[in-house]
Amino acid sequence: METLRFIGDNASLILYLTVQHISIVGVAVGLAILTGVPIGIAITQNRRVADAVLYVAAIIMTIPSVALFGILMPVLSLTGHGIGYLPAVIAVLLYSQLPIIRNTYTAITNVDPALREAARGMGMRPWQRLWRVEIPLAVPVIMAGVRVAVVINIGITAIAAYIGAGGLGTLISRGISQTDQRQLVAGALAVSLLAIVADYALLWTQRRLTPAGVRA
């Protein structure tokens, strides 16, 4: 009850923090798509490179977020952005690579070889094959990777509050340090809700982007 009252009294603050949270995840995952999808496509050309890239991305994924912030801080301090928005975005960008690169790579390599053969035999150039056949067919799986990246990183961004990046984690960290259950619960609820809403919104986008001929 008290929590609800707190939420009602602080609606504008919660909204502000939510927007901040979305901005970190949105910008970082957006950049991750711009880098991860081309990398995922590029590594389909060479099995050994693909294995190496996926291995590195998997290792990044295993670094605890607090440790990653710790690593980024001294490096970024050289540019004067050791704490705050920038390290948060970079961390989320790095964590997003694995699901996006891996799903892109899997989706492209799983395109039926007969389609590739038909495309080649009909005289499509490699770019035409990619744009007109392989990418359209890979979209659902790539989007599934983006969804995973977004949901994971909405959670990770909550921790970025500790390096002053703002976002809904601010409520949680304050709740802990001030032993204020209301803030803690409100922050946790907001993060969970945001993850669920974002996942559904992306699922809808995924369906819209999937070519009609392959929609389930």
Add this chain to the structure above:
Amino acid sequence: MITLDNLTKIFNTSMGPVTAADRVCMEVAEGEVCVLLGPSGCGKTTTLKMVNRLIEKTSGKILVGGRDTDTIDAVELRRTMGYVIQQIGLFPNMTVEENIGVVPRMLGWDSQRIRKRAVELLEMMALSPAVFLRRYPRELSGGQQQRVGVARALAADPPVLIMDEPFGAIDPINREVIQDEFLKMQQTLRKTILFVSHDIDEAVKMADKIAIFRGGKLEQFDSPDNVLAHPANSFIADFVGGDRTLKRLRLLKVRDVLNADSPSVRADESLDIAVRRMHEHDQGHIVVTDQDGRPTGCVLLADAVGRHGAAGDHARALPSPVRLDADLRGAVSSMFTHDAEWLPCVDEAGIFRGQITQRGITHRLGDTYRAAAHAAAVPADDGRPVAPQHFRGAAE
């Protein structure tokens, strides 16, 4: 139209070099269907894919329409050749119309022209454009997909078609239907077609020329009838099968063995006339026809002798008539089914045109063997071996 000159492909594998095509030479004339045939791993598919440069050759030359394919950009070359594969490979993200339009679009056709062409091709494939243009491949049956696959290959009206076991994944009943449709289409389109198959029956049915491969070598390149009648070696004889002479039946039409000089009698003519005609032709039966010349029954000499009246009154049931343009395999099957030594033949209008007999058919099939035996016997003058006595006997 397509010339392969000492075409060779050597694959470098982890187990050393493997020769997939070994100095293959052949020539396919414009408008001909050439079937590349052989067991798996014989080099037929490799040879096929070297023609549209999906596989680059190691050495030798390929001329298409007189032009060396090395002088043409591989991608441009492929756009001038229709390509059909066993797995069909329709793009699932595109509608039937978009699939057919792939090559025309790359060639810069406008969408109006592509639509018109797609409609034309679907009609040719007996698929209603109103229903199928907007469909996606997954909404089509296997047979419909393969028809669209062929339509897609024909879209830009290429002079050459490259087909890699195109009907291999279709069930046997539909396969026969699609093969027949395809042959009918080919009669008007006259494309030059290279066609890979591992099925001798399909090859005999589709081919003007058959090229049989083994271990990368072209073992025999000849007409289907010659491959069946005169296999170049024991491998080919085994491959085409012990029943190869029966397979030749499919290559012949009823009209090829027709005896047009067969007597008939109208039902209202007298039995005496019937008997006289049977004697004139030295045969024990005569076909009875109606006023228009359609066969209705037959009279046997044994039944007619010593009797009188109209021929029609003494007629027995007739073995089922066969059409002149039917293939001989069906006709012979019908003979065996009805235990008949002869069958009456009719034209499209159902008018009696003559008969075929078991003797006539075996004689016709034997022609080519007698000719070969004769040819083998002739050089006896140069001191080479004389053909066995029974062959010469058969030639006389």
